[in-house]
Amino acid sequence: MSTIEVNNLLAQMRQMTAQVRPAETAFKAAPAAGQPDFSALLKQSIASVGQTQMEAGRMAASFERGDAGADLGRTMIAMQKADLSLRSMVTVRNKLVDAYKDIMNMPV
Numbered sequence: 001m002s003t004i005e006v007n008n009l010l011a012q013m014r015q016m017t018a019q020v021r022p023a024e025t026a027f028k029a030a031p032a033a034g035q036p037d038f039s040a041l042l043k044q045s046i047a048s049v050g051q052t053q054m055e056a057g058r059m060a061a062s063f064e065r066g067d068a069g070a071d072l073g074r075t076m077i078a079m080q081k082a083d084l085s086l087r088s089m090v091t092v093r094n095k096l097v098d099a100y101k102d103i104m105n106m107p108v
Helices: 003-028 038-065 072-104
Strands: none
Touching: 003 072, 038 072
16 A cells, blocks of 8 residues: 555544544433434434435546536545445444344344
């Protein structure tokens, strides 16, 4: 990996961490309901991945049309962010499915 790729990856990881931290503080400040709302967090994450995918698609289409202001660098970064967020979401999904299978196969 080149230095540029490593720095880009680190910047994306920091950005993703910053996006998760507000959600963590929201869980700590949750009222006496007890459990944090996992389904709301999951829906928000899926919506965020979808929004990232849509934005990357718009930027790519704009660049392909040759629109003024369409920048190759920003388009490529948006595409990489979309790819990384989708791969992360698929990994989380796979882990959830594995955990579900493990729980369902537990002897009672």
